[in-house]
Each structure stands twice: as structure tokens, then as C-alpha cells.
Amino acid sequence: MLKLENLSVYYGGIHALRGIDIEVEDGKIITLIGANGAGKSTMLNSIVGLIKSSSGKILWNGADITGRDTKDIVSMGLVLIPEGRRVFPNLTVEENLRLGAYARSDKMGIKKDRDRCYTLFPRLKERSHQHAGTLSGGEQQMLAVARGLMSSPKLLMLDEPSLGLAPLVSRMIFEIVREINKNGTTVLLIEQNAHAALEIADYAYVLETGVITMQDTGAALLNNEGIKKAYLGEG
Template sequence: MLKIDNLKVAYGGIQALKGISLEVEEGKIVALIGANGAGKSTTLRSIVGLVKPEGGTITYHGEDLSKVDTKDIVKKGITLVPEGRRVFGNLTVVENLKIGAFYRNDKKAIKEDLEWVYSLFPRLQERTWQQAGTLSGGEQQMLAVGRALMSRPKLLMMDEPSLGLAPLITKEIFKIIEEIYKQGVTILLIEQNANLSLKIADKAYVMETGKITLQGSGKELLTNDEVKKAYLGESVHG
């Protein structure tokens, strides 16, 4: 579905991505874990055209994404839930959700999708007419995900969905991610909570300073000594 090959990105002469390669298969959850500054967000921003690579290729169903205008990426079925949520605080919950369907014209389908999003996030339905800026952090994250789903993505990319959230809300968000996946949406997930993301990932990659250093199934990386020590807070004996 999505293939990144030897991707290189530099900011002001500093190499943020040093030739990374990864694949996202259709119908899978792929996790990208690593410390802050490893290049994870840069990877997602490159896919949607917010950052221009200086080398390598990004292809989606065989099409070179560098030739697709950034504003048309969502029409191809790729949607990004950015880090920090970025909801429109002065608009209501339902207005934010409808913005996610901005390029679609089928009112009946949009209404059905709105009902689907509300079924995933009952809390949003309760707050339909509330200004988004008055929601809690967890509710704003749910709204950001719901807004992305209103574009009917084939590939949903999520950048740190649990950032700043309490553990209980984080678990709730991850349950919803699994539910979205069961509905047939492919997911590329960046997440500081390596333990939770590896548990649900079909495939996972570890990034360090702009390079992919490890890859394997989520289960394989959960039991990898290097990953345990660096990202799961476990001491490794032996």
C-alpha cells in the first residue's frame, strides 16, 4: 500500500532522515517507535507533502506521492492526525467533524459517517454543540481522530495519539484504534507508549537519529532485549 525507499530529509543542513525504508501493508497496523527527535514525525510529514525530501521515494499504491499536490493527498485516502490534536477551538464538535469531510459532496454518506464517528466516540455525541476548545485533552484527541475518519481514509496516520493523556484515557484511545482497524482502515502509528503500540501492531519499526535500527512484528519487538531496555523501561538480565 505505502512504500518508503531510502528517504532522506534535511532541515538547515541537519539530516533528519538518513535514508529510511519501510512498508505499510494494506489492512495492517504498523507502529513506528523511537525517542523524541528520532525523525518519526518528519516521516509522516513527508508522506503528506508538508516536508519535501531531498532523496528517496514515497509511493502509495504504486503512485509517486511527490507528484501529488499536498491538498489532494486526502483525496487519495491518506489522512494524518497530527501531534498536539490541533482542533479548531472556536468551532463546535460537529463543525470540526464536518471539516474532515470538506471535499466530499454526498450528504447522505457524510451523515452516515457522522453517526459512525459518534458510535465510536459517544462522548463526542454528548458534546455535539460544545466548542472544541472547552473539551478535555482526551476529548480533543477523540475529536481529532473523528475528524480524520470523516474523510473516509484508507490509510490513517496518527502522530502521538496518547500524548499528555491520563493512562485510562490512553487505554480508551487504543481500544478505539483497534476498533477502527477492525473496520478495515490501515493504520500507521507513531507513539511514545511503545508497550501499547507494539501490542496492537502487526509490524513495527524502531527509529533512532533518522535511521531504522530494528524491525519485526510487534510481538517480536516486545520481547527484544534492546527494545525492552530502551523503550519499555525493563531491565534486561543475563
């Protein structure tokens, strides 16, 4: 589905990604863990064309999309939910969801996806006419995910969805990510909460200062002594 081949990126004079090779298989949850500054967000921004790579390839279903415009990449079904939620605070929940479907013209499909979002996030339905800026942090994260789903993604990329959330809300977000995947959407998840991310991952990569240092199934990395010591606060 998605492949990064020897991808290198310079960002602000820093060699942020150094020859990255990653594969995201159709129907899977793939997780990337790593410390702050490891290059995780840079990788996602490179995939959707917000940051240009200096070398290497980004392949989507076999087609080279390296250097393509962001709007073209989104129209192919690659959708990024950025770190920090970035909802439109002066618009209602309903208006934010409609903006998520701005590139679509299938009215029945849009309505179906909106109803699905309200089923996944009942709290958003209760607040559908409320301005997004008045929502709690957890509710804004739910809205950010729901808005991403409104574009009918084939690959949903999430950048630190649990950042700044209470543990209970964070757990709910991960459960919803799992549910989204069960409904047929492939997920690429960037997370500092390594334990929660590895628990739901089919496969995972460890990124350290722009280099992939380890990769395995989520379950295997959860039980890896080095990972336990470096990322899980164990050992």
C-alpha cells in the same frame, strides 16, 4: 499500499531521515517507535507533503507521490492526525467533524460516517454542540481522530495520539485505533508509548536519529531484550 524507498529528508539544516525504507501493508497496523528527535513526525509530514524530501521515493499503491501537493495526497485517502490535536477551538464538535469531510460531496456517506464517529466516541455525541476548545485533552484527541475519519481515509496516520493523556484515556484511544483498523482502515501509528503501540501493531519499526535500526512483528519487538531495556523500562 504505502512504501518509502531510501527516503532522505533535511529539516532545519538537520539530516532528519537517512535512507528510510518502510512498507505499510493494506489492512494492517504499522507502528513506528523512537525517542524524541528521532525523525518520526518528520516522516509523517513528508508522506503527506508538508515537508519535501531531498531524495528517495514515496509510493502509494505503486504510484510515485513524492513531491505532490498535500491536498492531492489527502484526496487519495492518506490522512494525518497531527501531534497536539489541533482542533478548531472556536467551532463546535459537530462543525469540526463537518470540516473533516470538506472535500466530500456524498451527503449520505458523510452522515453515515458522522454517526459512526458518534458511535465510536459517545462522549462527542453528548458534546456535539459544545465548542471544541472547552473539551478536555482526551475529548479533543477523540475529536481529532473522529475528524480524520470524516475524510474517509484509506490510510490513517496518527502522530503521538496518547501524548499528555491520562493512562485510562490513553488506553481507550488505543482500543479505538484497534477498532478503526478492524473496520477496514489501515493505520500507521507513531508513538512514544512503545508498550501500548507494540501491543496493537502487526508490524513495527524502530527509528533512531533518522535511521531504521530494527523491524519485526509487534509481538517480537515486545519480547526483544534490547527494546525492553531502551523503550519499555525493563531490564
